[in-house]
Amino acid sequence: MTRLLNTAFAYIILGLASGLFYREFTKATDTIGTHTQLNTLHTHLLVLGMVMFLLVLGLDAVFSLTGRRSFTVFYWTYNVGLVITVAMQAVRGILTLDGQDPTTTSAAIPGIAGLGHMLLTVALVALFLALRGGIKDRLSAGAKQAVTA
Incomplete structure (x- = not known):
């Protein structure tokens, strides 16, 4: 559970830093007010990173997910997928x-971003398997308690 809390904390730091970077970069390049992928980067990091891991932390507290193989697959695949996705979002925003x-500029940008999204999809399926x-x-533990009571 501590790992989930630390992961959420890391994403809030990244999310806040990316918002600061966007503000300063647009000031430095005199592009304030220009809508790009870069100005939503901090929101993606905060919601898909911090909020998601805080929600998973709550689910872990109720359903004891961390010891499951599917949860480990979720954790690592989701983090890798999210980092790839937001990195490509940052690259696209900076280029714009x-x-x-x-x-x-490069066909690799949408391709790599698509890979990040595919990893996020695999991770979410793994999370649902862990939840199941x-x-x-x-439920089986509750049924056993009812029988012994």
Whole structure:
């Protein structure tokens, strides 16, 4: 559970830092008010990072998820997928603010971003498998208590 809390904390730091970076970068490049992928980066890090891991922390407290193999797959795959996704979001935003078209600069940008999204999808499936197992174990433990009572 401590690892989940530390992960949420790391994402709040990254989210706040990315908001600060956006503000300072747009001031430095005189592009204040320009809408790009960069200005939503901090929101993605805060919601998909911090909020998600705080929610998972609560689910772990109720359903004891951390000892499950599917939960370990979720944890690492989700983190890798999120980092890849937001990194490509940052690259795309910076290129746009520099006056370049990210779609014509490199075909790798959307491809790598797509890979990040695919990893997030795999991770969410693994989370649901861990939840299914946790709920099943909790229900069976409750049934055993009812029989012994």
